[in-house]
Amino acid sequence: MSGKSRRDFLKKTAIIGAGVTGLSASPAKAAPKNILSADRMGVLVDTTVCVGCRNCEWACKDAHDLPAGELFSYEDRKPMEFRRRPDHTALTVVNEYSRGKNSNLPVDVKVQCMHCDQPACVSACIVGAFSKQENGAVIWDTDMCIGCRYCLAACPFQIPAFEYDKALDPLIMKCDFCFDRTKNGKLPACVAICPVEALTYGPRSELIKVARNRIKRNPDRYVDHILGEHEVGGTSWLYLSSKEFKELEFPDLGNNPAPGVSESIQHGIFAYFVPPVSLYALLGGIMWIAKRRKELKEEEHV
Amino acid sequence: MNHESVNPVPIKHRFFTPGVIVLVIIALNGLVFLMGRFFFGLGAVTNLNNQYPWGLWIGVDVAAGVALAAGGFTTAALGHVMHREEYHAVIRPALLTAMLGYTFVAFGVFVDIGRWYFIWHPLIMWNGNSALFEVGICVMIYMTVLYIEFLPIFTERFIGKVNLPGLLSALNKPADKILRFLDRGLSKTMFIFIIAGVVLSTLHQSSLGTLMVIAGPKMHPLWQTPVLPLLFLLSAVSVGFPMVIFESLIASRSLKLRPEMHVLSRLGSMIAPLLGIYLAFKIGDMVIRETFVYLGELNTASVMFTIEILFGVIIPLRMFLSPKVLKSPPLLFTASALVVFGVLLNRINNFVVAYTPPYSAESYFPSFGEISVTVGFVAMLVLAYRFVVLNFPVISLPGKQTAQPTKYSIRGVEK
Numbered sequence: 001m002s003g004k005s006r007r008d009f010l011k012k013t014a015i016i017g018a019g020v021t022g023l024s025a026s027p028a029k030a031a032p033k034n035i036l037s038a039d040r041m042g043v044l045v046d047t048t049v050c051v052g053c054r055n056c057e058w059a060c061k062d063a064h065d066l067p068a069g070e071l072f073s074y075e076d077r078k079p080m081e082f083r084r085r086p087d088h089t090a091l092t093v094v095n096e097y098s099r100g101k102n103s104n105l106p107v108d109v110k111v112q113c114m115h116c117d118q119p120a121c122v123s124a125c126i127v128g129a130f131s132k133q134e135n136g137a138v139i140w141d142t143d144m145c146i147g148c149r150y151c152l153a154a155c156p157f158q159i160p161a162f163e164y165d166k167a168l169d170p171l172i173m174k175c176d177f178c179f180d181r182t183k184n185g186k187l188p189a190c191v192a193i194c195p196v197e198a199l200t201y202g203p204r205s206e207l208i209k210v211a212r213n214r215i216k217r218n219p220d221r222y223v224d225h226i227l228g229e230h231e232v233g234g235t236s237w238l239y240l241s242s243k244e245f246k247e248l249e250f251p252d253l254g255n256n257p258a259p260g261v262s263e264s265i266q267h268g269i270f271a272y273f274v275p276p277v278s279l280y281a282l283l284g285g286i287m288w289i290a291k292r293r294k295e296l297k298e299e300e301h302v
Numbered sequence: 303m304n305h306e307s308v309n310p311v312p313i314k315h316r317f318f319t320p321g322v323i324v325l326v327i328i329a330l331n332g333l334v335f336l337m338g339r340f341f342f343g344l345g346a347v348t349n350l351n352n353q354y355p356w357g358l359w360i361g362v363d364v365a366a367g368v369a370l371a372a373g374g375f376t377t378a379a380l381g382h383v384m385h386r387e388e389y390h391a392v393i394r395p396a397l398l399t400a401m402l403g404y405t406f407v408a409f410g411v412f413v414d415i416g417r418w419y420f421i422w423h424p425l426i427m428w429n430g431n432s433a434l435f436e437v438g439i440c441v442m443i444y445m446t447v448l449y450i451e452f453l454p455i456f457t458e459r460f461i462g463k464v465n466l467p468g469l470l471s472a473l474n475k476p477a478d479k480i481l482r483f484l485d486r487g488l489s490k491t492m493f494i495f496i497i498a499g500v501v502l503s504t505l506h507q508s509s510l511g512t513l514m515v516i517a518g519p520k521m522h523p524l525w526q527t528p529v530l531p532l533l534f535l536l537s538a539v540s541v542g543f544p545m546v547i548f549e550s551l552i553a554s555r556s557l558k559l560r561p562e563m564h565v566l567s568r569l570g571s572m573i574a575p576l577l578g579i580y581l582a583f584k585i586g587d588m589v590i591r592e593t594f595v596y597l598g599e600l601n602t603a604s605v606m607f608t609i610e611i612l613f614g615v616i617i618p619l620r621m622f623l624s625p626k627v628l629k630s631p632p633l634l635f636t637a638s639a640l641v642v643f644g645v646l647l648n649r650i651n652n653f654v655v656a657y658t659p660p661y662s663a664e665s666y667f668p669s670f671g672e673i674s675v676t677v678g679f680v681a682m683l684v685l686a687y688r689f690v691v692l693n694f695p696v697i698s699l700p701g702k703q704t705a706q707p708t709k710y711s712i713r714g715v716e717k
Contacts, residue, residue, distance in 0.1 A: 126434040
């Protein structure tokens, strides 16, 4: 073997290495935007005020062009007899639970996307279709979606839904915080229609103050916990309750952001492509040495 | 150069046998349900829903498919990178399995995603935070690399033998020239692709494990751990050689060839340490996170976990330590099949059994349609494998020595 070809080999290896490193700058730039604005908006849901009229369900469907039916039909209490989850026909639903402390009334809980501050769906989405907006909404670009449903698997609150019954153009569906309305200064449809002001729309930081105040003034009425203040790193939607949130079937999630572990693993494996490029160089080295050793042995025999 | 007994040739055997006809029927049955999926949507054929977004197709066709195709990169690392030429006889069959395996992984993804016509989106829409994006990109590149690695087998088959029918026969000469040009270019650059293949494999085999980490508490603690990527990589590495042995013994039986026991036994002797490392990490993780408490409960999770570890790792590990097993084709086959079964079950456990979402009304079990499609894909893969080994120089016949040049050596460093 001549010295020239050995140099050739090393040169080729170096070119590949450089090529792979060159790729590294782009994915970081292309990651979906996750803006955490200090004055992002939120909604405070006071489940002790909610009467379970389900007007919000109607307003939500109406605002999202889903078949809504007549408003009076929502007076039917039948659906409250079993637990429902948001799906592609209803982006929000109200469930009813047995009475809470110091009250004879049942507890009604509105369920929809929590609009996390560190959303798992934004982190997970293979094409980066999801994004956290400046006003707090977690929305997605339907035209990018490939329908892989990784957002469904990732969401800690199990919110996104998928149109399994459509052969063409099935959509991911979830509450979008009425982004088309809120970005123009309007209230979310559910907040606007709520007849008892169980839903309060405002800057999230203000809502936390309001919620603390309510707990302080009525310690008998509320459990001392604002759900969503710290859960999975904080959510835009916040809940007050007269019962432990576990009894209202909120998942027990802890305060670490849902995408935290997987993102640090992911970035650890890649870390500016240093580990893969090093591995490439190492394997190239082993291959060259092994080959060389073999040839030396053969030369000896000859 | 000493080429030992590596002499890959197209195997002379008829394509159709009663077994093959059964496979064709199974494949056709899968195709029928696939048509249902494309005409009426995922919901019509699968039991997937908003609670269980991923099921059998992701767990078996994709996750297990990628793992069981690991023979491609482990044998490439052994034969080409470490330059152990005595293993070259198994590299081509392993490469073919990997190439077909990844092709069917791609089919699996294609039929599972709801908006299949946008499958190319990840190529231009990047999300560096997403483990799925990383898996998708790596699998796409690696599949291309596998096809490039297979090209020399294609050129070897057709160089000097191009014989196009009818009017196309005028193109025989140019086609032959192109093949010769490809062959020359490839033999000089093949080492680039071989190393890239190994690197890409370690990357996406581990990232496949990162996939479910984000599901957090939705996944049973017996499987949910931050070291999942490492466990996935170690299990993929340890299933590589068993898979090669498994399919080599099946192929030699089906095609009436003498099993390559001298190579397979030596391959087999390397499996025990690899399985041992995997088992050590798996047990170590369980001890550190104190998840062994869940084994005390009697439920689906604890039973599946025990089966996976006992039959998929511990028993075959003990078997591979015995010289008797390494020398006997039926015992070697059994031990290898157990490892293959163990990794298959591990992927099913990780993606299906361990996934217990908080609001599920009823637990998921794959529908008849889902099972038909998965089994159909396996049948198609076996048929494709059979077709290729009957028509291309993939399987080496032991004993015959000819001066066939060994492909994929570092030709950049010629004397």
